Amino acid sequence: MPTHEGPRTVADHLAEVLALVAALPPVSVPLDDALGLVLAQDVTAPEALPRFANSAMDGYAVRAHDVAGASVEHPVTLPVVLDLPAGADAQTAIAPGTAARIMTGAPVPPGADAIVPVEATDAGVQTVVITAPATLGAHVRRAGEDVAAGAVVLAAGEELTPYRIAAIASVGRAEVLAHRRPRVLLMSTGSELVVPGEAMRHGQIPDSNSYLLAAAARAAGASVVRLGAVPDDADALRAALGADRPEVDLVITSGGVSQGAYDVVKEVLIGLPQMRFVPVAMQPGKPQGLGRLEDGTPVLALPGNPVSAFVSFEAFGRPALLALRGLTGAALHRPRVRARVTEGWSSPRGREQHIPVVLTEGEHGLEARPAANRGSGSHLVASLALADGLAIVPRDVTAVGVGDEVAVVRIAP
Ligand SMILES: Nc1nc2c(c(=O)[nH]1)N[C@H]1C(S)=C(S)[C@@H](COP(=O)(O)OP(=O)(O)OC[C@H]3O[C@@H](n4cnc5c(N)ncnc54)[C@H](O)[C@@H]3O)O[C@H]1N2
Numbered sequence: 001m002p003t004h005e006g007p008r009t010v011a012d013h014l015a016e017v018l019a020l021v022a023a024l025p026p027v028s029v030p031l032d033d034a035l036g037l038v039l040a041q042d043v044t045a046p047e048a049l050p051r052f053a054n055s056a057m058d059g060y061a062v063r064a065h066d067v068a069g070a071s072v073e074h075p076v077t078l079p080v081v082l083d084l085p086a087g088a089d090a091q092t093a094i095a096p097g098t099a100a101r102i103m104t105g106a107p108v109p110p111g112a113d114a115i116v117p118v119e120a121t122d123a124g125v126q127t128v129v130i131t132a133p134a135t136l137g138a139h140v141r142r143a144g145e146d147v148a149a150g151a152v153v154l155a156a157g158e159e160l161t162p163y164r165i166a167a168i169a170s171v172g173r174a175e176v177l178a179h180r181r182p183r184v185l186l187m188s189t190g191s192e193l194v195v196p197g198e199a200m201r202h203g204q205i206p207d208s209n210s211y212l213l214a215a216a217a218r219a220a221g222a223s224v225v226r227l228g229a230v231p232d233d234a235d236a237l238r239a240a241l242g243a244d245r246p247e248v249d250l251v252i253t254s255g256g257v258s259q260g261a262y263d264v265v266k267e268v269l270i271g272l273p274q275m276r277f278v279p280v281a282m283q284p285g286k287p288q289g290l291g292r293l294e295d296g297t298p299v300l301a302l303p304g305n306p307v308s309a310f311v312s313f314e315a316f317g318r319p320a321l322l323a324l325r326g327l328t329g330a331a332l333h334r335p336r337v338r339a340r341v342t343e344g345w346s347s348p349r350g351r352e353q354h355i356p357v358v359l360t361e362g363e364h365g366l367e368a369r370p371a372a373n374r375g376s377g378s379h380l381v382a383s384l385a386l387a388d389g390l391a392i393v394p395r396d397v398t399a400v401g402v403g404d405e406v407a408v409v410r411i412a413p
């Protein structure tokens with residue numbers, strides 16, 4: 001294995017990460033549990049939708065011809081021969097010169113071809129006085145106008161959102177075939193780390209990365225086992241990654257991947273035949289590990305600096321989780337927007353910079369400024385809380401000036 005290869009591009013590294021993962025197998029899921037899963041098979045409509053012509057208004061089903069001349073001055077009075085609430089099994093035809101009282105959603109009876117809303121009547125029960133004309137088909141929802149029988153309502157590969165779940169329910173399906181939700185094991189490493197809230201001596205800090213990555217992985221649709229902080233001890237890490245580890249589809253570690261004497265993730269994993277530790281031409285997030293454990297489970301070993309861990313998760317971890325969920329192509333990436341810079345910053349030559357920025361709506365469109373008031377330091381974790389996006393600065397740019405346009409990956413709505 002080359003130990004001193006030059007930095008690879010973010011795109012090349014992402015391609016190698018994505019080669020480690022594939023969509024998880026489909027399972028049959030009740031609609032109540034389907035939110036956020038990705039459909040593994042097209043859903044088609046077994047019948048037309050709406051299934052039957054029905055009323056769009058509370059009112060009276062009539063023949064348009066019978067009320068063509070109706071007005072306030074010349075009302076038309078018709079006998080009411082049927083009363084049709086929603087759910088009525090209206091199969092009896094109404095004769096010319098009669099009306100049926102009908103509620104929204106009730107089937108339009110044979111013989112009727114228009115609905116007069118109740119507001120244009122005296123709301124009569126035995127007879128109805130109609131004071132406005134109706135055109136042919138007025139307020140009738142035609143059978144099949146939403147979906148034709150046999151049509152695809154939702155294609156495989158689509159993420160199940162609330163309105164897509166409603167579309168599936170509306171064609172009478174209670175379950176769908178969807179890719180299983182990925183399980184991810186998250187651990188941070190470092191002997192300086194303590195559980196947030198516990199007493200700290202000088203030199204110790206709270207573990208924030210395992211919470212950051214756990215929340216980010218959940219937001220990306222994974223279920224998470226958060227192991228917390230493992231000390232910089234090879235045996236402890238080997239145990240955490242060993243046979244007793246929970247069964248997961250991806251392991252993500254943070255920390256211990258650079259050049260230090262106690263960089264234990266690298267020390268333990270570098271011996272595995274399918275693991276590699278490589279520099280990526282990005283800032284932050286340069287040192288990255290990727291590959292597989294002995295049993296084949298994919299691993300991403302992210303750098304420990306909090307901003308580096310987050311940026312690395314966004315660039316590599318999130319797309320990997322989305323690919324496990326069954327998404328592909330552009331759906332693996334967050335939307336990018338363009339924004340005008342209002343406070344400049346510098347960027348290292350030769351590294352694609354991913355810098356947390358605050359986005360605001362300016363007079364001439366979106367504006368961006370660094371979230372941290374002291375630039376792009378990868379330790380500035382609290383400044384992440386302010387960020388709405390990550391500005392992506394190309395490798396050859398070393399200074400971003402006021403008025404420049406930058407691409408920003410939106411990380412907050
Ligand atoms: N001699 C060199 N030193 C470093 C290099 C290098 O190339 N040569 N690269 C630097 C870069 S770039 C990065 S990024 C970091 C990555 O280091 P590690 O992945 O080994 O991370 P650690 O050393 O474990 O920690 C770095 C930093 O982040 C803090 N940290 C770690 N984990 C957490 C956590 N769970 N919660 C909060 N904070 C955490 C840790 O205390 C350190 O301050 O290496 C540079 N060094």
Ligand code: MOO
Binds near residue numbers: 283303378
């Ligand atoms: O690559 Mo490191 O991630 O700059 O801080």
